[in-house]
Amino acid sequence: MDDRMMRAVLFDRYGPPEVLYTARVPRPEPAPGEVLVRVRAFSVNGGETAARAGRVRLLTGRRFPQRTGLDFAGEVAALGVGATGFAVGEPVWGVLGRTSGFGSAAEYVVASPERMGRIPDGRDPVAAAALPVATTAVTALRDKARLRPGERLLIRGAAGGVGNAAVQLGRACGAKVTALARDANLDFVRDLGAHEALDHRSTPLEALGRFDVVMDTVGTGLPALRRLLNPGGRMVAIAFDLSRPVGSLGGIALSAVHGRGRVRFFSGDPRRKDFDDLARHVVEGSLVPAVDTVFSLEETAEAHRALESGGVRGKYVVRVD
Incomplete structure (x- = not known):
């Protein structure tokens, strides 16, 4: 050969x-x-x-x-x-x-x-x-949201590649983690460390209360999620609505300068220090594949x-x- x-x-x-x-x-x-x-x-x-x-x-x-x-x-x-x-x-x-x-x-x-x-x-x-994709969750919670112990954290898309890592890292940070996922995946995200796991299709957002940090991995309906933030709350989005990309990205950009709770949007672009952090979490046992x-x-x-x-x-x- x-x-x-x-x-x-x-x-x-x-x-x-x-x-x-x-x-x-x-x-x-x-x-x-x-x-x-x-x-x-x-x-x-x-x-x-x-x-x-x-x-x-x-x-x-x-x-x-x-x-x-x-x-x-x-x-x-x-x-x-x-x-x-x-x-x-x-x-x-x-x-x-x-x-x-x-x-x-x-x-x-x-x-x-x-x-x-x-x-x-x-x-x-x-x-x-x-x-490797978990470096996005590391950056989102460590740098963009600056998550602190005791804060309420909402993760939408909690069973996915980035979401499951965010659940584990949020729990390790000492946050109170609420996870939104499909009904069939609720036990999975609870086992990862979520304090509360709810079906995203049957749970009204307005029933969730307020959060210090919202992390979204889905990209749709961001204005409604943004309204769940406490004063001083932070929202991190790692996806946008591909069915209406211009409007979705425009809304995210507008939120950066107007209204309560800016949406911090970013796509994963990890560097060696992020992989060093990733390895540390794996060795400590706070993050498992x-x-x-x-x-x-x-x-x-x-x-x-x-x-x-x-x-x-x-x-x-x-x-x-």
Whole structure:
């Protein structure tokens, strides 16, 4: 077998999960300052399914084939000239940068050492692949909301990839965590540490009371959530309404300068310090990976389909080897 080639997941047009296929493509080589990672597993995220479906084609363009996959867990295979901080063979996890696009759904990927961290010793890379996205929850609660012990925290989308991590981290911080999720997932989020778990479809928002911090992972109905904030409360949104992106993002921007409770919107862009924090939480036991189902690389389309069907508990992970 030609070691200059590798398997990767591609698509030649926008559409449903069926457009994804596995093909052999040239194995990348690390440029100066980059790291080549042998990918053992990656998870499937909402941004990837939206890109594949063409819902953000203004950003992804019309050049095909395109790749999928944002995060990864594996080990360092080679270092580009001048790359520092890691050694060949070290277990690592990370994400591709905003300017890199997608591409971790493959046997190898090149990444910046500033967007990676070391997986704590002894951790299974397949389980570890469920956690790079948790850096978004770390940043949301640590930096954006500045969550403090004793505060009331509401998390919408609490059973998902970022939401489940936010439940665990909120509990570890000493906050009083209320989780909104599907009825079938309420026991799951309670087991993660939520003090209160409620069905998001049957619980009126006005019945929830007031909160010091609201974290939203869904992106719709943000004005109604914002009204739940106490004076001085903070709201963090990591998603926007893809059915009306201009209006949704405009409303978020307007909230930054008007009204009670600004909405702090951001997309995950973790750096090495965030992965260091992530590893610390894992070692301390305050954050454990939640893997719903493991798929093979050839089953990536099935993983996309499962995520779009809703009801995930934690993360869908794809094993590469």
